Amino acid sequence: MMIKFVGGFDDTSKLPNTAFAEYAFVGRSNVGKSSLINAIVRENIARTSNTPGRTQTMNFFNIGDRIMIVDLPGYGYARVARERAISWVERLDKYLRTRRQLKRLFILIDSRIGPRDADLDLMDFCDTNAIPYQIVYTKIDKRIREKDQIKLSHETHGAMIPQILETSAEKRIGIDGLRAIIGIK
Numbered sequence: 001m002m003i004k005f006v007g008g009f010d011d012t013s014k015l016p017n018t019a020f021a022e023y024a025f026v027g028r029s030n031v032g033k034s035s036l037i038n039a040i041v042r043e044n045i046a047r048t049s050n051t052p053g054r055t056q057t058m059n060f061f062n063i064g065d066r067i068m069i070v071d072l073p074g075y076g077y078a079r080v081a082r083e084r085a086i087s088w089v090e091r092l093d094k095y096l097r098t099r100r101q102l103k104r105l106f107i108l109i110d111s112r113i114g115p116r117d118a119d120l121d122l123m124d125f126c127d128t129n130a131i132p133y134q135i136v137y138t139k140i141d142k143r144i145r146e147k148d149q150i151k152l153s154h155e156t157h158g159a160m161i162p163q164i165l166e167t168s169a170e171k172r173i174g175i176d177g178l179r180a181i182i183g184i185k
Helices: 031-039 082-098 117-130 175-182
Strands: 003-009 023-028 058-063 066-072 103-109 133-138
Touching: 023 031, 031 058, 031 066, 031 133, 031 175, 082 103, 082 117, 103 117
Parallel strands: 023 066, 023 103, 103 133
Antiparallel strands: 003 058, 058 066
8 A cells, every 4th residue: 555645734725635535633632643543554654752742734644546644733732832722723623614525534532531621622613514523532452541531422413423433553453443434455
């Protein structure tokens, strides 16, 4: 399978104009987004870091000249200037509302922590704007969970795909299911 880094974009007007189906990944900083993307494509294409907030551009990866995987900047933790954080939110808003190629947004949530206000706000935004999204719990192998986590249900979130996925990039749990959804053999 041919994988090509198309580019990192900080302006939605400069995004590649393709007809490829796009599958975008987003979540709080340090949720394991880049590690999960690397596990899905079985290559180290997305840069991983122990420092939250490293992904600062919308990174596009061409998969076999038929699919685009989009690594979106994380939210909710990164130590950046307020103006920069606001520009990330505006960019995400514009990308999600205008990108016709977007087939599914995967909202990643650390299974040990559960959804936070920023995750719920993004889900509400997607519900309001009819942007299909699927919840993906990461780090499922860690098994330490906070008590009283908010339970998510597609019944209260109109744009949410009913199936909630559980994954571990490290132990390769749930990776084949994600590959099947995206269409990677």
